[in-house]
Amino acid sequence: MKRLYKILITSLLLVGTSVAQAQEGLAIAPLFAGQYNHDKQAVVVLIKGDKLKEYHLSLFRSIAITDRPDDVALFEAAVRADSSKANNSETVKSGNNTIAGYYQLPPASPGGENRFILFRKLSPDDATLIYLEGHTQLDRLIKLFINKKQ
Amino acid sequence: MTGKSSTHSTRTPHDWEQLIERYYAGETSLHEEEELRKFLFSGEADDRYDDTRAVLAYTQMGRRQTAPRVHATRHHALRVWAAAACIALMLGGGIVYYTTAPRDTCVAYVYGEKQTDPEAVISQMQQSVSQFASTDVAVESQLDAIFSPLESIP
Numbered sequence: 204m205k206r207l208y209k210i211l212i213t214s215l216l217l218v219g220t221s222v223a224q225a226q227e228g229l230a231i232a233p234l235f236a237g238q239y240n241h242d243k244q245a246v247v248v249l250i251k252g253d254k255l256k257e258y259h260l261s262l263f264r265s266i267a268i269t270d271r272p273d274d275v276a277l278f279e280a281a282v283r284a285d286s287s288k289a290n291n292s293e294t295v296k297s298g299n300n301t302i303a304g305y306y307q308l309p310p311a312s313p314g315g316e317n318r319f320i321l322f323r324k325l326s327p328d329d330a331t332l333i334y335l336e337g338h339t340q341l342d343r344l345i346k347l348f349i350n351k352k353q
Numbered sequence: 354m355t356g357k358s359s360t361h362s363t364r365t366p367h368d369w370e371q372l373i374e375r376y377y378a379g380e381t382s383l384h385e386e387e388e389l390r391k392f393l394f395s396g397e398a399d400d401r402y403d404d405t406r407a408v409l410a411y412t413q414m415g416r417r418q419t420a421p422r423v424h425a426t427r428h429h430a431l432r433v434w435a436a437a438a439c440i441a442l443m444l445g446g447g448i449v450y451y452t453t454a455p456r457d458t459c460v461a462y463v464y465g466e467k468q469t470d471p472e473a474v475i476s477q478m479q480q481s482v483s484q485f486a487s488t489d490v491a492v493e494s495q496l497d498a499i500f501s502p503l504e505s506i507p
Binding site: 241242243244245246247248250251252253267325347 | 459461463464467474475480481485
């Protein structure tokens with residue numbers, strides 16, 4: 204009977220942890236905590252569920268900021284930290300400057316969905332950060348957003 | 354024997370036989386039974402008490418087997434109820450979560466203003482995505498083709 208209690212408690216813990224969002228543990232997670240929702244220099248988008256189904260995505264989050272160099276630097280640093288965990292990535296450069304980065308991170312838990320970070324730095328003051336989750340691959344996402352170079 | 358007030362020594366063989374008769378008649382108290390048991394298994398009792406010794410040993414063994422079972426049955430029932438309650442809590446919590454938690458979310462905050470109209474939110478998403486498009490017209494067409502089905506969503 205002690206074993207049954209252990210199984211029950213473990214199941215409860217597993218259920219609890221699975222409910223937690225997959226972006227937790229990423230450096231960009233705090234950026235989506237809501238502090239930009241009422242920012243007059245930001246556009247925040249959150250879409251979850253059926254509307255993303257045909258793109259094999261379950262979550263779309265984005266923050267676009269304008270005229271905020273400090274926040275651009277903050278986004279860049281967070282993306283740089285998370286990109287080290289990427290198992291697949293692609294960057295777009297203009298000359299020596301990286302103007303866009305696409306990163307695929309492994310699922311937060313075994314059997315979970317892939318995670319993606321897209322970062323576009325339009326200028327030192329303007330940037331867009333997108334976080335996606337879904338059963339898709341980076342190359343498919345890149346085909347959606349940029350031309351694949353031959 | 355020091356320390357023990359051996360009541361064995363206060364009873365005569367005739368007393369023991371009377372006690373045995375009362376035992377078989379079901380008239381002895383628990384204390385008397387215990388006293389009788391101690392006497393019979395003390396080594397002082399001779400072979401003529403073998404039958405009675407065997408009966409007491411048998412009943413003693415029966416008590417040991419039945420008494421704990423009553424406690425085990427009660428504890429087992431409590432454990433089963435506790436396990437059932439845990440499972441019911443888990444199921445109930447899961448049902449509440451899946452029925453009350455929003456499964457679809459569609460919201461945008463455009464320069465501080467909250468928008469929940471799906472078309473407007475999708476439009477904002479398209480604008481975010483368009484930041485990543487190259488200037489290549491073909492890519493823009495692809496984006497339009499990909500996201501245009503969303504525009505028909507009510």
